[in-house]
Amino acid sequence: MSIELRHLRCFLAIARERSLTRAAATLPLTQPAVSRTLAALERHLGVRLVDRSTHHLELTPEGRAFRDKAAAAVAAFDDAIDPARLHRRPLRLGHAWSAFGPYTTPLLRRWQREHPDTPLELLRIDDRTAGLARGEVDAAVLRGPVDTPGLATQLLFTEPRVAALPSDAPLAARPALTLADLSPEPIVVNTVSGTTAPGLWHSHSRPATVLTVANTDDWLTAIAAGRGAGVSAASTASMHPHPGVIYRPLTDAPPVPVHLAWRAAAPHPAVGALVALARELSERG
Known part of the structure; x- marks a missing residue:
């Protein structure tokens, strides 16, 4: 069988809702259809993605790893076919808290002035990679060590x-x-x-x-x-x-290291300019 986008969307709904019944309601599909789709995906991948042995449905380690890849794939697809983004694709910058700290406002102001054709969207996402590994953002400000596979990073500064x-x-x-x-x-x-x-x-x-x-x-x-x-x-x-x-x-x-991170494969075209501006502001102090 071949895996289609609907398989990924179904699995992401299961991962988000932690319930086959609730996932079915959000798609909308019947619960048996959700179960069949999940089973087909697991057969194709040759691994169990979901652990049903506990009282609450949980993702297996393989399921958590696949969730991040599936989310990035779906986000890339949705972004590619959105006509509103073809000529004015925003640069989505994630952070879990505090963004660039004291450099946040200067960076946003400089970006708006120097890159008016590429809106910079600052998004707070409570996640270890601020939504980057799941494809929700194009780049992210990350504090602490960064060991997620597939990410490129630039150390900007350290904070006490x-x-x-x-x-x-x-x-x-x-x-x-x-x-x-x-x-x-x-x-x-x-x-x-x-x-x-x-x-x-x-x-x-x-x-x-x-x-x-x-x-x-x-x-x-x-x-x-x-x-x-x-x-x-x-x-x-x-x-x-x-x-x-x-x-x-x-x-x-x-001290806490502060990194700017982005996906190494197929980054947003404006990531290089964002890295350069972030470095300039942080080095200037």
Whole structure:
């Protein structure tokens, strides 16, 4: 059999909804048709994409890898046949939080002035690659190490880390902190797109309690509510101020690398210009 675009769209609906029934409703197809399409795709690929043994449907490791490739393929197809984009294709730039930090506004203004025929769309996507691996964007600002296959990267700058504390926490009265100062506190960790994990601390001083969240908004809310402290890059303090959160420098935490990333195969024609502008602004400081 040959795989068609409908197979990919069906699988992406399953991956998104985590349910054959809900996926069928969004397509719309019958549930048996969705099951047959998934089975045909798995037979063609020779792997199981979905684990149905648990109470909730989950993707297998092969399914997660294929989801990213399928999403990129569908996005490329939709982009190619959209007549509105043929002569004025925007450059979609993803980020999970804080974008280019202090360089965000200068970059957007310069781009609009120097590249008026290529709109730059800044999109926040809570994902490890800010939607890049799934084909939702053409380039992305990524913090931390980048090890996703198929991506090209340019290191732009590094950011110091800061501690994020409830505004009424005793530690908030100090001008600066160390990682050891935070060890007794519960630590709020964004496991989807954040750059902090218990491994940031030495093994003998790791926090005893870790609270996980899935995005920056929930991270800020948890800290403001007094459920714990957090660690982030310095630009978070300026890009995400919160009345219930105080940011303090961390004097002994390693800096966070900030990369511009894009798909190495068939990049958007304007990616080179974006890399050049981002480098110019970050090097100028």
